[in-house]
Amino acid sequence: MRIYDLIKKKRDGGTHSEEELRFIIDAYVSGEIPDYQISAWLMAVYFQGMGKRETLDFTQALVVSGDQVNLSAIEGCKVDKHSTGGVGDKTSLIVGPIVAACGLKLAKMSGRGLGHTGGTLDKLEAIPGFSTELSEQRFIEQVQDIGIAIIGQTADLAPGDKKLYALRDVTATVDSIPLIAGSIMSKKLAAGSDIIVLDVKCGSGAFMKNVEDAVELAQTMVDIGEGAGRRTAALVTDMDRPLGQCIGNAIEVTEVIQVLKDEGPEDLRELCFALSAELLKLADPESGEDYHAPVREAVASGKALNCFAQMVEAQGGDPRITQDISILPQPKYSAELIAPQNGWISHMDTEACGIASSMLGAGRLKMDDQIQPSAGIRLHRRSGEQVKKGEALAVLYTDDETLLSAAKSKLESAYVFTEEKEESKALILARVYAKNNS
Incomplete structure (x- = not known):
């Protein structure tokens, strides 16, 4: 050959x-x-x-170009959840504890942030003492014991993808749906779970800019998962505005805790509850029950918050953060972004919001950049909301005062105002299943 x-x-x-x-x-x-x-x-x-x-x-x-994780020692239904990357996307830290509280086993390997999208590992490592590096044996034992563990992806998982991706990045072949789908799903399949739910982002803050392409990517990945014997489903979700009100690392952990306490922004709650319900549905498709009911109960009862605290403690972090968020890293400097006019926020350039957060130190513009755990943005006003001239649209946080001015200008450029309210877009744009289950 x-x-x-x-x-x-x-x-x-x-x-x-x-x-x-x-x-x-x-x-x-x-x-x-x-x-x-x-x-x-x-x-x-x-x-x-x-x-x-x-x-x-x-x-x-x-x-098969590398190692595959064997989760057979874990009893019960092993599940995984993957997002294609967005701004303010802390869903894994909420969905994981919820489904663990419902009896599923979430064994997740995650990545770091690069560019305008945040990484799950960076958010977790903002928790004092939290370690994302566990041996495979300890990883499996933790999932068996408490139902959840989130760690960094090992170098030996799908090395063929890692090598190919680096080449795609410099040969203008990144945005090919078969190549994207194969890249994402190779790592999900190698990670060993029985069930995979995908959150395919679509919009200005996502890789896929239009719904048609996002649905095609979602269907391709679902077909791969099902073809490999894994129960797989996908939600195509809106990323034309940041998810939730917080962008960063420690600041996003505070929002995770809010939602697990049955509080927090409605869009973040809606998506996390929907993703959790999809995992429960795939785990027990014949029951025909209201899969949202156990999700809501896990949160309302405090069981999901307790699962999160158990994971934090098991991985070396301080579980007291669930009751006292001041234990998390606190920024030295802050600045408000003020509304320049009366009106409605018709649109937000989500990518610009993510870049502004990275400019404050919350993300990486290059892979070897150091993260400031306390840096980030809290959005007081978002798309679809009315504002008055002079009120605070957002607050920017950083440990380096010299970074505020440029980041503030970048964030300011993200807002588009109109005099009249425009029709808002749904958060969940499509649900994608195996063709015989649609």
């Missing part, structure tokens, strides 16, 4: 066999195929696409 022939085959619109895809990935990971030839193959895939079976085989080739 020659890579030259496989490049030509895909260039001409052919379909690869499972054997051919395994050869391509294995030979690239081992160094037998140079970057320039894989770049040509990626561009051929970008233009010609992949069929449903081909995309599944491609994903499985990425999975």
Whole structure:
């Protein structure tokens, strides 16, 4: 088998066999195929696409390029939840404790933030003492004991994807739906859960800018999951405004605690409850019950908050944060963003909001940048809300006063005002299931 022939085959619109895809990935990971030839193959895939079976085989080739986590020692239903990345997206820290309180086992490997999107690990590491690095044995034991653990992804999980992604990033082949779907799902499949629920973001703060593309990506990923024997579903959700009122790390943890105390912003509550209900539905599809009822009960009873505190303590953090948020890192400096006029906020550039937060120190513009745990933004007014000239739209926080001015200007550019209220968009734009379960 020659890579030259496989490049030509895909260039001409052919379909690869499972054997051919395994050869391509294995030979690239081992160094037998140079970057320039894989770049040509990626561009051929970008233009010609992949069929449903081909995309599944491609994903499985990425999975077997590295280690796979064996969760068989954990009793019960093992679940995972993944978001394609957004601004203010702290849903994993809420959904995990909720479903654990409902009896499911959430074994999650997460990533760090880069650019305008925040990372789950960065939020957790804002909790004093919290460790996201556990041995596989301790990870499995913790999930078995308390129903939840969230750790960093190991380097040996889908190394083929890691190597391919770095090349896609510099060859203008990132935004290919089969390649995106394979990249995301290879890591989810390798992580070993029985059930996967996906939150596919759509809008100005997301990678997918329109609903049609987001639904296509969601369906492709659901088909991959189901094809690999995992019960999978997806929600396509709006990212034309930040999720919740807080953007950052420690500041987002405070909002997590709010929701787990049955408080907090309505949009964040709605999405977290919906994602939790989808996991419960996939775990017990025959019951036909109101899957939202146990979700609401887990929160109202305090069981979900207790699960969160147990996870924090088990991973070395201070569980007292659930009762005293002042234990979390506090910023040294703050500045208000003032409304320049009366009117309605018709739109927010969510990406600009995320960049402003990163400029304050809450995110990374480069992978080796250091995070300021206390930096971030609290939004007092968001899309669809009425404002009066002179009132505070937001408060910016940082430990470096020199960062405030530029970040404030960036955040100011995110707001668009109108004299009349415009129709608001739904938070959940689509629900995507396996084709025979739609």
